[in-house]
Amino acid sequence: xxKTLTRGGASSGLGVDxxxxxxxxxxxxxxRRFEEKAAExxxxxxxxxxxxxxxxxxAVAVGTTSVLRPDDYAISAYxxxxxxxxxxxxxxRVMAELYGRRDGLCKGKGGSMHLFDRSTNFLGGHAIxxxxxxxxxxxxxxxxxxxxxxxxxxxFGDGAVPEGExxxxxxxxxxxxxPVIFLCENNRYAMGTSVERALAQTEIWRFGQTYGVPSERxxxxxxxxxxxxxxxxxxxxxxxxxxxxxxxxxxxxRGHSMRDPAGAVYRTKEEVEREKLRDPIxxxxxxxxxxxxxxxxxxxxxxxxxxxxxxxxxAFADASPEPPGEWLFTDIYxxx
Amino acid sequence: MAVMTYREALNLALRxxxxxxxxxxxxxxxxxxxxGAYKVTQGLLKEFGGQRVVDTPIAESGFTGVxxxxxxxxxxxxxxxxxxxxxxxALDQIVNSAAKMHxxxxxxxxxxxxxxxxxxxxxxxxxxxxxxxxxxxYHVPGLKVVRPTTPMDAKGLLKSAIRDDNPVIFIESETLYxxxxxxxxxPEFLIPLGKALVRREGTDVTVIAYMGMMYRAxxxxxxxxxxxxxxxxxxxxxxxxxxxxxxxxxxxxTHRAVIVEAGAGFAGMGSEIAAFVTEQAFDDLDAPVERxxxxxxxxxxxxxxxxxxxxxxxxxxxxxxRVCNANGG
Numbered sequence: 203x204x205k206t207l208t209r210g211g212a213s214s215g216l217g218v219d220x221x222x223x224x225x226x227x228x229x230x231x232x233x234r235r236f237e238e239k240a241a242e243x244x245x246x247x248x249x250x251x252x253x254x255x256x257x258x259x260x261a262v263a264v265g266t267t268s269v270l271r272p273d274d275y276a277i278s279a280y281x282x283x284x285x286x287x288x289x290x291x292x293x294x295r296v297m298a299e300l301y302g303r304r305d306g307l308c309k310g311k312g313g314s315m316h317l318f319d320r321s322t323n324f325l326g327g328h329a330i331x332x333x334x335x336x337x338x339x340x341x342x343x344x345x346x347x348x349x350x351x352x353x354x355x356x357x358f359g360d361g362a363v364p365e366g367e368x369x370x371x372x373x374x375x376x377x378x379x380x381p382v383i384f385l386c387e388n389n390r391y392a393m394g395t396s397v398e399r400a401l402a403q404t405e406i407w408r409f410g411q412t413y414g415v416p417s418e419r420x421x422x423x424x425x426x427x428x429x430x431x432x433x434x435x436x437x438x439x440x441x442x443x444x445x446x447x448x449x450x451x452x453x454x455x456r457g458h459s460m461r462d463p464a465g466a467v468y469r470t471k472e473e474v475e476r477e478k479l480r481d482p483i484x485x486x487x488x489x490x491x492x493x494x495x496x497x498x499x500x501x502x503x504x505x506x507x508x509x510x511x512x513x514x515x516x517a518f519a520d521a522s523p524e525p526p527g528e529w530l531f532t533d534i535y536x537x538x
Numbered sequence: 539m540a541v542m543t544y545r546e547a548l549n550l551a552l553r554x555x556x557x558x559x560x561x562x563x564x565x566x567x568x569x570x571x572x573x574g575a576y577k578v579t580q581g582l583l584k585e586f587g588g589q590r591v592v593d594t595p596i597a598e599s600g601f602t603g604v605x606x607x608x609x610x611x612x613x614x615x616x617x618x619x620x621x622x623x624x625x626x627x628a629l630d631q632i633v634n635s636a637a638k639m640h641x642x643x644x645x646x647x648x649x650x651x652x653x654x655x656x657x658x659x660x661x662x663x664x665x666x667x668x669x670x671x672x673x674x675x676y677h678v679p680g681l682k683v684v685r686p687t688t689p690m691d692a693k694g695l696l697k698s699a700i701r702d703d704n705p706v707i708f709i710e711s712e713t714l715y716x717x718x719x720x721x722x723x724x725p726e727f728l729i730p731l732g733k734a735l736v737r738r739e740g741t742d743v744t745v746i747a748y749m750g751m752m753y754r755a756x757x758x759x760x761x762x763x764x765x766x767x768x769x770x771x772x773x774x775x776x777x778x779x780x781x782x783x784x785x786x787x788x789x790x791x792t793h794r795a796v797i798v799e800a801g802a803g804f805a806g807m808g809s810e811i812a813a814f815v816t817e818q819a820f821d822d823l824d825a826p827v828e829r830x831x832x833x834x835x836x837x838x839x840x841x842x843x844x845x846x847x848x849x850x851x852x853x854x855x856x857x858x859x860r861v862c863n864a865n866g867g
């Protein structure tokens with residue numbers, strides 16, 4: 203099933219070779235460190251508005267993107283820093299966007315919740331829960347219309363599942379056979395409302411069955427498991443335009459946003475501590491060390507490289523000027 | 539010039555643009571096999587096939603979002619709302635996604651989409667099918683809003699809307715689909731968005747109206763002519779962006795303004811026009827700006843009540859006479 207993706211992986215038993223493994227770890231660490239710095243900047247007042255951190259969920263974005271082609275599309279909700287970085291955006295421009303600066307991806311007009319990057323086919327950053335699912339179906343429609351073989355991955359949280367648009371999109375993608383991979387990041391809480399308090403059917407992947415969409419649940423804290431499940435879905439979508447619903451079992455270690463720092467009202471400290479034992483970065487790093495694919499020195503080198511890039515991103519954002527006042531009125535309409 | 543109905547003019551505009559540009563497709567409820575609830579898309583499925591004339595289930599938010607997504611990556615969808623009242627189910631997609639995508643993305647992703655269908659008062663369609671829906675859209679930066687009054691405008695404006703790189707809300711009317719008028723044969727005949735039209739020249743008062751209200755205002759103007767009042771009729775055609783220049787120019791000439799709109803008056807189109815006329819041409823006015831609007835009530839079903847809800851010719855006549863000091867004259 204994932205044969206094309208396991209170059210030389212047989213010896214490690216992990217299904218990936220050292221180069222791929224190193225890349226996966228690096229990408230996850232970059233998102234983690236980037237967001238830790240973003241949280242710091244937020245507390246310093248350098249980033250405003252809402253800041254929703256992805257910390258804990260990195261294996262989903264990284265595992266998924268690792269089996270996509272650059273011309274494949276990705277679209278996400280408002281917890282999208284990780285998806286955007288994984289798809290290949292320059293961390294400097296992402297940080298500058300969080301800072302609301304002119305060199306940001308969206309010239310400072312989008313902010314944390316509205317990251318877009320045409321150069322990587324990253325289609326946003328959408329902050330109305332559920333609204334980007336029909337848009338993803340539309341991108342799938344266009345791929346088919348244009349005769350392409352790309353796919354679109356649509357990331358959303360468990361909070362989007364009770365929305366009508368989840369069901370409308372699932373139905374349309376199945377009805378019209380659109381190459382859309384609906385990837386539900388089930389981190390168990392829609393803001394403070396647990397899945398149990400929101401859904402009559404808490405096994406989200408089963409909703410796919412209702413629409414005849416191949417569906418499965420995957421351990422979202424295991425980057426290799428995510429990678430394999432998405433690879434299967436991508437192959438089906440490329441070859442047969444079959445949509446998929448994947449439910450990644452994951453967890454966010456931080457609150458809903460920086461305004462919910464502890465996330466302590468609706469879940470217990472014990473639960474959070476227990477979930478930290480599944481930290482996708484720690485687990486994967488240890489696995490690679492145990493398999494001999496990486497040495498401690500490699501890990502230190504990766505850490506240093508990532509820290510340098512994040513520091514560079516922060517310096518870049520700090521140095522970037524605010525957007526000029528006249529930009530208030532540009533980009534409202536596209537001029538002919 | 540050919541004489542055709544408003545419906546045929548729209549159909550021809552769609553046909554010509556679909557022939558011209560393979561990226562243009564039509565999507566919505568009953569647009570294909572059924573040929574459109576109001577037959578605007580008649581014959582399109584046969585000519586262009588199911589890939590470009592896409593029947594959808596009843597899922598307005600879903601298929602509007604499909605249009606937006608397709609537009610983001612290079613297609614030019616024309617989404618039909620069976621009636622614009624149903625667009626409320628897609629309001630989030632239109633307002634939060636289509637209208638803001640280009641801005642939020644810092645100019646990276648534009649959404650060249652047309653959302654079209656009938657709206658406004660019709661014939662006893664009652665509260666949920668008779669609303670003047672433009673109100674919900676012209677407030678939103680990022681949207682363009684068109685209301686075409688004649689078959690010629692229907693064709694020329696729809697073609698411009700389809701070629702526009704931005705989301706365009708294009709609201710037709712059930713009551714106008716069978717109206718006949720002259721339409722140029724030239725497939726490159728376009729009417730630019732954002733340009734008003736002086737439909738009738740006059741010297742005493744400017745009446746601003748569109749769609750069914752323009753036809754009613756025309757009747758009123760004929761009658762007033764006999765009383766010696768010369769009415770200039772201005773049709774904005776595009777409500778956003780609004781051609782304020784043409785309207786202000788006309789008011790500076792006639793020194794009086796009456797705005798007629800079918801929708802409820804509170805915070806309606808007339809409020810905005812009255813505001814900018816007063817701001818920009820106060821010193822030119824010889825009388826306060828008058829508004830003749832739909833009553834501030836939902837649309838009732840009963841025929842007599844429905845008549846009371848919508849501005850009548852008599853109300854237009856009375857307003858014009860008032861601003862011209864011609865009452866009981």
